[in-house]
Amino acid sequence: MSVYTLLVDQKTLDTMADFYQDYTVKTPSHAKFQAKITGCTITAYNSKKVVFQGKNAEKEITLWQALQQPVKQMKTKQVPHLTHFDNFDCIGCDESGVGDYFGPLTAACVYVPKQQTDKLKQLGIMDSKQMTDEYICKIAPTIMKSCYHAITILPNEKYNQLQAKGINGHMMKALLHNQALQKLLNDQTFTFDYIIMDQFVNESTYYRYFKTLQISPITGLTFIPKAEGHSIAVAAASVLARYTYVKAMDKLASKYGKTLPKGASKTVDHFAAEIIHTHGESCLQIYAKVHFATTQKALELLK
Ligand code: MG
Numbered sequence: 001m002s003v004y005t006l007l008v009d010q011k012t013l014d015t016m017a018d019f020y021q022d023y024t025v026k027t028p029s030h031a032k033f034q035a036k037i038t039g040c041t042i043t044a045y046n047s048k049k050v051v052f053q054g055k056n057a058e059k060e061i062t063l064w065q066a067l068q069q070p071v072k073q074m075k076t077k078q079v080p081h082l083t084h085f086d087n088f089d090c091i092g093c094d095e096s097g098v099g100d101y102f103g104p105l106t107a108a109c110v111y112v113p114k115q116q117t118d119k120l121k122q123l124g125i126m127d128s129k130q131m132t133d134e135y136i137c138k139i140a141p142t143i144m145k146s147c148y149h150a151i152t153i154l155p156n157e158k159y160n161q162l163q164a165k166g167i168n169g170h171m172m173k174a175l176l177h178n179q180a181l182q183k184l185l186n187d188q189t190f191t192f193d194y195i196i197m198d199q200f201v202n203e204s205t206y207y208r209y210f211k212t213l214q215i216s217p218i219t220g221l222t223f224i225p226k227a228e229g230h231s232i233a234v235a236a237a238s239v240l241a242r243y244t245y246v247k248a249m250d251k252l253a254s255k256y257g258k259t260l261p262k263g264a265s266k267t268v269d270h271f272a273a274e275i276i277h278t279h280g281e282s283c284l285q286i287y288a289k290v291h292f293a294t295t296q297k298a299l300e301l302l303k
Pocket of ligand 1: 198
């Protein structure tokens, strides 16, 4: 099935809502509306991302591409129209495990030359947050086989040590991404146009972290908010980062003898309380990001 994504401006989004109003179906959570027409399902998100799926998706999206205003130039580096990154050879970077109490922080970078974008699009790759873990595990090996990539993992124990030293989550992400990029660029020889980072801090803050830590980073990155919607390379990186997280969680489950819940929720609070109760609080160091409020909540539950 063909899947295409378009980032639109507010005016176009409103026009779309009017245009498809007679074809709307039940709106999925996080979406503004969903409409079904012959051969195409259109899902519009409040983030102004619109996903077209189905055999007529390409035809349908071209209607709207023509209406788009040129996206204003990014301050940091001149970039072409955001949706056109896939016409270039790009390295995409993204991470996973950030909001999950249990399990490591993972980062991935993937090199996608422009000739390969169609193949990846055919896999239905999009933002990993919109895909099930099951589907991610199905397609990740194909991405790994077809694209140069590098992955880094920050295990919980190490994460907690760095956190205790005052290195915050954003700094850890920056370090992990930089390590992954170094690995990729050292191991392989290829030419590329852009290194696109799914932006978690602005460019100056990103490079300042390395100055603070006295490390010289890979430079020349292009920082794009919600980049997985604008670049197939970033979307592929988000899939590999999530895949690595899911696999790491499987390993932790065999170590603990029970599946640990993902995310952060009441279930996670209770699970953490169970670990503390059975094995002591220090045991969390190897399974969890202990600075999360979850730890306090779990301790409260045991009072
Ligand atoms: Mg991200």
